Amino acid sequence: MENKITVRNLNLYYGSFHALKDVNMDIPKNEITAFIGPSGCGKSTFLKSLNRMNDLVEGCKITGDVLLDGEDIYGNMDVNHLRKRVGMVFQSPNPFPMSIYDNIAYGPRTHGIHSKVKLDAIVEKSLKQAAIWDELKDRLKKSALGLSGGQQQRLCIARALAVEPEVILMDEPTSALDPISTSKIEDLVLELKEKYTIVMVTHNMQQATRVSDNTVFFLLGEVIEADKTEKLFSMPRDKRTEDYITGRFG
Numbered sequence: 001m002e003n004k005i006t007v008r009n010l011n012l013y014y015g016s017f018h019a020l021k022d023v024n025m026d027i028p029k030n031e032i033t034a035f036i037g038p039s040g041c042g043k044s045t046f047l048k049s050l051n052r053m054n055d056l057v058e059g060c061k062i063t064g065d066v067l068l069d070g071e072d073i074y075g076n077m078d079v080n081h082l083r084k085r086v087g088m089v090f091q092s093p094n095p096f097p098m099s100i101y102d103n104i105a106y107g108p109r110t111h112g113i114h115s116k117v118k119l120d121a122i123v124e125k126s127l128k129q130a131a132i133w134d135e136l137k138d139r140l141k142k143s144a145l146g147l148s149g150g151q152q153q154r155l156c157i158a159r160a161l162a163v164e165p166e167v168i169l170m171d172e173p174t175s176a177l178d179p180i181s182t183s184k185i186e187d188l189v190l191e192l193k194e195k196y197t198i199v200m201v202t203h204n205m206q207q208a209t210r211v212s213d214n215t216v217f218f219l220l221g222e223v224i225e226a227d228k229t230e231k232l233f234s235m236p237r238d239k240r241t242e243d244y245i246t247g248r249f250g
Contacts, residue, residue, distance in 0.1 A: 001029075004027055004069065004166065005027040005050060006065075007064070010063070010064035010065070013059075019045050020042050023222070023223050027214075031193060032198045033197075033200070033215070034202050034211070035047065035202070035218055036205055036218070037218035037224075042221040042222075043201045047169050047171055047199060049066065051083050051088060051169060052074070052082060068085065084107075084111060087167070088168075088169045088170075089160050090171050091172040095145060097144075099144065100143075101141060103144045103158075103159050104123045104126050104127065104155075105119045105123055107162050107163040108122050108162055108163060123162070126159070126161045130157045130158035130161060131187070136155075154184070157192075165196065169199050169200075170198065170200040172201050172202060174207065175202075186211050208233075214226065214227070214228055215227065215228075225240075233245055
């Protein structure tokens with residue numbers, strides 16, 4: 001199994017607070033890896049370290065290695081190039097206050113694509129991949145802020161896809177959504193793994209069992225256990241994992 005991302009001995013500090021402790025992880029290509037664990041245990045912090053979003057946080061210091069296809073993302077990799085390869089979808093849908101079309105075309109334009117023919121094709125392809133083209137194709141000039149929450153989140157996924165990333169990071173992408181929108185996004189994520197490597201933080205263990213191939217359990221900044229999802233939920237090796245998934249704490 002080919003690994004897309006390899007993490008070795010990652011430690012992350014916010015000032016004197018040691019937020020992530022000696023994290024080691026292999027994230028396989030074209031699979032969905034879910035991070036579970038109680039709130040505040042480091043899942044989102046770790047997710048953001050995979051595309052250097054933590055660079056924006058003052059006093060944040062990271063040691064260890066994060067390799068994308070064997071290349072150190074904290075070495076001399078250009079951060080804009082990294083974020084083109086590793087896209088991000090946030091917990092609350094955050095469309096830009098502009099038209100649906102311009103939301104999708106924004107990334108490709110910043111990477112130098114200005115031909116209307118090319119942008120039209122990218123917008124259509126991205127919205128189709130995000131399973132929302134049919135709903136939006138007659139409204140492309142309208143503001144993205146007029147969409148429902150579930151549509152906004154699929155638009156944000158389409159926006160992430162528009163720059164043709166290799167990895168998509170998702171930070172609790174359905175926690176703000178109703179059950180029907182949630183199930184649409186779960187179906188979508190399952191389709192997307194044919195082309196992309198997906199890493200998803202979820203507070204919903206049923207969601208992890210429904211969509212992910214691999215699950216990683218975080219507790220207080222440490223990885224307690226990582227395994228194939230089916231195995232981790234049916235035969236956890238660590239008592240703390242078992243306590244968490246059976247609802248004894250968390």
